[in-house]
Amino acid sequence: MPMRRLVEVCVLAVLLAGCSGQEKSPKLSMPGGPMPPAYLTINDVANNQPLSFGDIVLCLDSPGTVVVTNVAIRDNQGGLHVDAFAVRPIAGLANAVGDEKQTLASIGNGFDLSRPQSISAVCPPEDELQTWNGGIELAVQVSRPSGDVAGGPGLDITYQAKGLTATYSIPFGILTCAATCPTPSGWVSGGSASP
Amino acid sequence: MLSVSGRLLGVGLTVGLMMTAGVPSVQAASTGSTATITGVVTADGVPIKDGTVTVFVQPNLDALHRASAGTRFYPTRVAAGTTDASGRFGVTPSGFPLNSIEADGTANFIAAVSDGHSTIRWSFGLDVSMQLGPSPQVSSSTAQSALASKMHRTIDLRIDLGKNSGVDETDNPAVNWYGSVAAPAGAASAEPAAAGPFGRAAPALTPAGLIRTPAIERTTTSSLAPTVSSVTAPADYGPKGTTLCFTQATSTYKYAVTEGFASAWSWTGAKVSFTEDNSSTHTLGVAFQDSTGGWSASGSYQWTESSGSGGTVPGLWDNWVENEVNYRMYNEYWSNYCLGEPTEYLTHLWQPDSTSVLLYPILGWSHSIHPNWSGHSGCGVYSGGNMYKQSGTDTTQSAGVGFGPISLSAQAGWNSNIKEDFIFTQSSQLCGSTNSGWVSSPEAEAHQY
Numbered sequence: 001m002p003m004r005r006l007v008e009v010c011v012l013a014v015l016l017a018g019c020s021g022q023e024k025s026p027k028l029s030m031p032g033g034p035m036p037p038a039y040l041t042i043n044d045v046a047n048n049q050p051l052s053f054g055d056i057v058l059c060l061d062s063p064g065t066v067v068v069t070n071v072a073i074r075d076n077q078g079g080l081h082v083d084a085f086a087v088r089p090i091a092g093l094a095n096a097v098g099d100e101k102q103t104l105a106s107i108g109n110g111f112d113l114s115r116p117q118s119i120s121a122v123c124p125p126e127d128e129l130q131t132w133n134g135g136i137e138l139a140v141q142v143s144r145p146s147g148d149v150a151g152g153p154g155l156d157i158t159y160q161a162k163g164l165t166a167t168y169s170i171p172f173g174i175l176t177c178a179a180t181c182p183t184p185s186g187w188v189s190g191g192s193a194s195p
Numbered sequence: 196m197l198s199v200s201g202r203l204l205g206v207g208l209t210v211g212l213m214m215t216a217g218v219p220s221v222q223a224a225s226t227g228s229t230a231t232i233t234g235v236v237t238a239d240g241v242p243i244k245d246g247t248v249t250v251f252v253q254p255n256l257d258a259l260h261r262a263s264a265g266t267r268f269y270p271t272r273v274a275a276g277t278t279d280a281s282g283r284f285g286v287t288p289s290g291f292p293l294n295s296i297e298a299d300g301t302a303n304f305i306a307a308v309s310d311g312h313s314t315i316r317w318s319f320g321l322d323v324s325m326q327l328g329p330s331p332q333v334s335s336s337t338a339q340s341a342l343a344s345k346m347h348r349t350i351d352l353r354i355d356l357g358k359n360s361g362v363d364e365t366d367n368p369a370v371n372w373y374g375s376v377a378a379p380a381g382a383a384s385a386e387p388a389a390a391g392p393f394g395r396a397a398p399a400l401t402p403a404g405l406i407r408t409p410a411i412e413r414t415t416t417s418s419l420a421p422t423v424s425s426v427t428a429p430a431d432y433g434p435k436g437t438t439l440c441f442t443q444a445t446s447t448y449k450y451a452v453t454e455g456f457a458s459a460w461s462w463t464g465a466k467v468s469f470t471e472d473n474s475s476t477h478t479l480g481v482a483f484q485d486s487t488g489g490w491s492a493s494g495s496y497q498w499t500e501s502s503g504s505g506g507t508v509p510g511l512w513d514n515w516v517e518n519e520v521n522y523r524m525y526n527e528y529w530s531n532y533c534l535g536e537p538t539e540y541l542t543h544l545w546q547p548d549s550t551s552v553l554l555y556p557i558l559g560w561s562h563s564i565h566p567n568w569s570g571h572s573g574c575g576v577y578s579g580g581n582m583y584k585q586s587g588t589d590t591t592q593s594a595g596v597g598f599g600p601i602s603l604s605a606q607a608g609w610n611s612n613i614k615e616d617f618i619f620t621q622s623s624q625l626c627g628s629t630n631s632g633w634v635s636s637p638e639a640e641a642h643q644y
Contacts, residue, residue, distance in 0.1 A: 019212055025522070030635055031244045031629070031635050032635050055575040056632070069291040090573050091572050091630070092572070095575060096573050096574060096575045097622070098575030098625070130629055131627070132630060135572070135573065137632070
C-alpha cells in the first residue's frame, strides 16, 4: 500500500508539473529592455536597389524558441518593400550589418534565408549587460520600387512561439532616398512589444 | 578588426545619440514612487549601531539664487532615523515646504550622519514629485516628466566614519568623475591623431584630484568655530552638529566652474554634433570648505537648465563638451538643537548658482587614447545616409566638475534631452559600449574603418 501511495503521489506530482509546466510563451525582446528610438536614413539608393541593414540585437524574455515569420515597416510611406529578413548570432562576427547595398543572401556569413529564423537566446540580467555576448542580430533587406523617398519610423516583427503569433514593434526607423535624405521628424516616439 | 581603408565617401551618414527621459508615462509611477534614502554606516568597515541619520531639505536653487547676501533660510528636517545592528538605515523624507521643490519635481537634501563622535554631511537630489500631490508649483507635465526619471527617487549611500572616512553613492561612483576617464583595454588606435578645432587644452584634472572623501567632523577635535550654544537639547535631538539651523547666502562666488558634461568619441571622418535641449537635468557636485580652508566634496544636487537654454555644437571629434557653471558660497550653521543663535558648527557649502556657458567644447584628449570598442560584437560599418539613436532613460553620462582645488561629481542624462549626432564623411565603424550593438548600448563611438 505505501508503494501505491507513493505512485499516486508521483502521478499527482507529474500531473501538477504538467499543469504548471505550461510555460509562458517567450516574448521577443532586446538586451536592456525596450530599445530607445533609432533610425537609419540611407542616401543615394536607386529604385529597386537591394539594401540591407541590421545590428538590431534581439533576445527572449524567457527560455524557449520563437520563429520570426515577418518583418514590416510601420507607417510605411512611399512603399518601401521588405524583400527578406534573417537572423544570426552576433558573437564572433567581424561586423554586424551596417548599411549594405546588397542582398542578405549575398552577405551570407551566418544568414540562411532558407531556414526558419529561430531565436532561442535569453536576454541577460541587467548586471550582465556589459559583458553578455549572446545576442541574435536581425537584418532586413529592403528596396524602394519607385519614388525618391520611402520608409517608416518603426519595424513590426511578427513571430510565433508555442503556436501563438505575436508582434514585437520596435522604434527602429528606416528611410531610403534617391539623393540626400531629409531629416525625419516625429520619429522619436517609443516602441512597445505587443504580443 | 580595425583597418584603415581611407575610403572617402560623400557627406552623408549621420549617427545620433540622444539621451532622454523618453515618453512621459503615468504607468511609470507604479514602481518606486516614494523617495527613499538608504545606506550603511560603518567605521573602518565595522557596522555602526544606533548611528543617527538626519535629513534636511534645502530651499530650491532658484530661491537660493535670488537671495541677497545675508538672507537666511531655515531648512526643514524631513527625515530622521537610526542605524540597526548591521549599520543599515532607511528613511523616507516627507513634509516638503513649497520653496524646496525644483521646477522638475525634484528637491535637494543634505543629510548629517553621526555615530556621536564623528559627523559626515552629504548632499543629494531626489525626485519627490510623487509625494507632492497637487501643487501650484509643480504642473502635471513637470510631475510626469519627473515620473519618467526613475533613477532619482532613491539614493543608496555607503558611509564610513572611521579613519578612512568616505561616502560613496551606488549610482554615482567616484571613478566616473571628471578627470578619471581612462581608456579601456584595447583602446589603442591606428588612426592618426587629429588636431582639435579648438585651441584650448583640457583642464589639468588628474585622478589625484578626485576626492570623494567628504568633510568629517570629530567632536573630540573640533576646530570649527564658533561655539556659543549652551542650550540643552531635548532628548530626541541628535548628536552635536547634526541639525542644520539655518543657511545663509553670501556674496562670494566662483564663476565659470567647468562641468565636464559629455564626450564626443569619434574621429575626423565622423564628426559629432552635440545638442543640449531645453530644461535638461543633470547633477552638479557640491563642494564643502571647512573653517581651516580645507576642501572636500559633499555630494551633488539636481540641476535643471532653465527653459530656453540649450544649443548645438557641431564639428566635434575628440572633444569634451563642457558647461560652465557659477557657484555660490553659503554659510551653514549646525548644532544639535537650534534656539536663538546656535552656531556650534559653521560650514561653507558651495552650490551651483547659475549657468555661465552651455556646451563649451574643448579638445578633451589625444585621439589615440579615447575608447575604441571595435572588440565588441555588434559593430557596424556605415557608408552613406543618416542614423539617429535615442538612448534610454537609464543612460547616464558620468562626468564631473573641475571646481578648482578639487573635482566634484556630475552626471547628466537621467531626465534630459541630449542628442549626439555622428556625421560620417568617411567609412567608419560604429560600436556600442556593450556587445549588444550601438542601438542597445548606452554609449557609442566611431572610428575610421
